[in-house]
Amino acid sequence: MSYLRLKQITVGKWQENCYLLTCPETKESALVDPGDEFDQIVALVGRTRVKRILLTHTDLDHIGALEQARDTFRANVYVHAKELTRPSHAEAPRKPILSAQPLSDGQSIRIGRHSLTVYETPGHTPGHVVFRFDRRAIVGDAIFPGGPGRTHSPADLETGLYHLQRVVFRWDDRITLYPGHGQPTTVGAQRDNFMRFLAKPRADDLYGDVSWA
Template sequence: MMLRRIVVGPLRTNCWVAHAPGERQALLVDPGADAGHVLNAVRDFDIVAIVLTHAHFDHVLAVPEVAHELGVPVLAHPDDAPVWPHELDHLRRHGHFDAGTDTAKLLAADPSCLTPDPAAPLWDGRFEAVHDGQELAVGGITATVLHTPGHTPGGLTLALPGHLLTGDTLFPGGPGLTGWPLSDFDTIMLSVRRLLAYSPGTAVHPGHGRSTTVGRERSQLEEWQQRGW
């Protein structure tokens, strides 16, 4: 089991390529921005599908260009269907995307960083549905789809041998952000508990920042529950 990380966009989103050693076939997870950079980074692979852990802007902005260039389907959980329309509505009303607690800081540093490139196509929101427990067999590996809602209604995690690609559900030090529309803290904690039931050595690779392990995070679970975020 091999992973390649491609860091893209103003929120430093982790885009992942998952493949078996020596195999060209691979899955591409969360091409969130910088389509040209992503495409250059996967030239040595035969990408079979794009998988979205969720549909927030920083995980999908490069989807139309990358999917078109590679000629591959986009896979996501059906419960996330309302998320991208909500993102676009926020963009229309405010002139920029919602980056949660980082919004003001990012806009102060660069007012254009949360607006899409006018020359790049916006995703039309269409995807093929995948469901909890569904297995994706690609080039000698099998990825299992886990429905891990809370950050968004259709958030998902890809479970691979020894690895979890958790999107914005689980990070070092706690669950992903809740408190905005379509998110829910109690729901994400149920998802986090499910992920932390994996063996302690399982690597956790989030949608932003550094990786961790189940064992490293499990001891903090009740602390996160009590603090409420």
Template sequence: MDIRTLPLGILETNCYILNNGTGVLIIDPSGEADVIKHEVDGIGLPVEAILLTHAHYDHIGALEETARTYAVDTWIGAEETDWLSDPGKNGSGKYADMGIEPVSADIEVKILEEGPMEAGSFKFDVFHTPGHSPGSMSFRFTDFVVSGDVLFSGGIGRTDLYMSSHVDLVNSIREKLYVMDADTDVYPGHGPATTVGEEKAANPFVRG
């Protein structure tokens, strides 16, 4: 599996482009739709789906344009479907003084459910990992997991946001992510990749 990390948008939120040799999966089209399109078109394989770890504005900044460009299913947790078109809930409405324009994506979506999933030629497991947001989802492939803003290298997601919960976040990390094999690579919503083992041993916020 080829994994390309594109830090995009004002917060340099990681958009992931997965290529399994048959098709492409886009996770969190965070911003700069033209950059995403250039990367995907350079691969030369069909886009098979778009996955969202959650619906905060910095993870969906290029969602509407990307979804319309490729006309594929977009998948999201049930708790946050209405956040896509609501700047008050996705957070973009609060930061006009930072030059952030309200983000709204008017598209049809499909609902993620916890458990095994297939999207085109991709097979993976979906984990509901609430805390940073109520509908946060993590996606585990054979030897890596895309964790969104749940777990970072040396950090964890914020829990001072709309409908966030520190208790839920810690439980998600310990009960869903830290039970994975220690050598599982973790691809977070911001910053560099890490491993489950590294975070269990050294993450200052949630130790294993």
């Protein structure tokens, strides 16, 4: 039994993590969140064949090199439909995103002889998704070591917490989480602080950069 190969680089001024998932048998790959520094992304891709570009969400720090990546690798872009109608994108629609394939909860995406599963985790953004495969997951800005991704209203924070409970904290403690910025963590390393945070009363106006502590 083999596993998807996972490689990562950190790009751009927001230090965004761009990931490459490769099937070791076929060398088919999927590029996740091509945020910036396209020359570095080309080196990351190497001799793999990028068939798909997957987006956790469409904040600018995650899509800076999207157009170049799509045109160069001739790959289909996959993103949740709600990421296409966000106000910041509706005003200035981006061609590569508008021609994307929609992602939804529970969907399976093939990468060569392997696959990953898509889960909806809105909160940080309305159509944020995470990608789960074997004992790992790419979680974008849904969760970081120590807290959830930044939210823009108290309702967004509650939405985010609900979906973290529904998706991420249903997973085994040993699952490794690869975030959109910073270092990986595990479900187990976050669980106690998350559960304590949920149990505590929260201020009605809490949102933004929130930490479990």
